Amino acid sequence: MDKEQEKWAILWCDLLSPIIYEEIDPDLTNQFLKQLADQEIRFPDGRVGKPSLSTLRRKLNRYELGGFDALARQRRSDRKKPRNISVEVIKKAIELKKEQPRRSPGAINRFLEDMYGVMVPRSTLYRHLKQAGATRLKLGVMQKKVRKRWTRDHTHDLWVGDFEDGPYALKHADAVPTHLSGFIDCHSRFIVEARYYLRENLDVLIDSLIRAFSTHGAPKQLYVDNAKIYHAN
Numbered sequence: 001m002d003k004e005q006e007k008w009a010i011l012w013c014d015l016l017s018p019i020i021y022e023e024i025d026p027d028l029t030n031q032f033l034k035q036l037a038d039q040e041i042r043f044p045d046g047r048v049g050k051p052s053l054s055t056l057r058r059k060l061n062r063y064e065l066g067g068f069d070a071l072a073r074q075r076r077s078d079r080k081k082p083r084n085i086s087v088e089v090i091k092k093a094i095e096l097k098k099e100q101p102r103r104s105p106g107a108i109n110r111f112l113e114d115m116y117g118v119m120v121p122r123s124t125l126y127r128h129l130k131q132a133g134a135t136r137l138k139l140g141v142m143q144k145k146v147r148k149r150w151t152r153d154h155t156h157d158l159w160v161g162d163f164e165d166g167p168y169a170l171k172h173a174d175a176v177p178t179h180l181s182g183f184i185d186c187h188s189r190f191i192v193e194a195r196y197y198l199r200e201n202l203d204v205l206i207d208s209l210i211r212a213f214s215t216h217g218a219p220k221q222l223y224v225d226n227a228k229i230y231h232a233n
Contacts, residue, residue: 089116094128152186182208
């Protein structure tokens with residue numbers, strides 16, 4: 001079991017622990033599972049949602065049959081393989097791309113439709129072309145853009161600020177979204193201020209800036225994007 005699978009196993013074990021450790025009456029198991037299915041949780045992949053009742057029952061059955069290890073998320077045996085499209089079609093698509101690297105997904109699909117009577121979704125086609133090293137970049141048709149480090153000569157010449165959506169937090173038993181307000185020094189890449197707030201408004205921006213100024217002094221310039229939060233009268 002790898003670390004990612006272990007996170008899932010721990011999640012299900014924690015949710016089902018009152019049943020596993022017989023903390024509730026066996027006759028109330030079904031009622032407990034229904035209540036659990038109505039609660040929002042944060043899954044190990046970052047997604048927030050409610051576990052389905054069928055999933056909870058399936059995980060409980062797995063635990064009863066195989067213990068903790070059985071709760072790990074099972075990897076699909078057909079992972080990274082075409083499921084609805086035959087391998088022959090995918091191989092032909094890769095062959096067409098390698099034959100003429102500038103062929104677009106639309107052009108490749110026209111060939112496939114004429115030959116096999118099927119078309120491959122653009123995202124699916126790109127995924128398989130990428131796995132086979134048959135993208136324009138891999139085939140040497142398209143060059144990567146040169147990216148240069150954007151900086152300043154001295155510390156505090158420029159701070160860059162931004163807001164970002166954060167994880168959900170519990171407030172009075174409710175899961176509420178958080179917002180990260182942060183500022184980073186453009187020369188040193190040092191984070192002069194960053195913290196999570198329950199709102200994204202002017203008061204939060206002022207609080208964030210005052211905290212930064214009180215610790216480091218004021219920079220010569222501030223750079224932010226054109227988001228509504230940075231506009232005020």
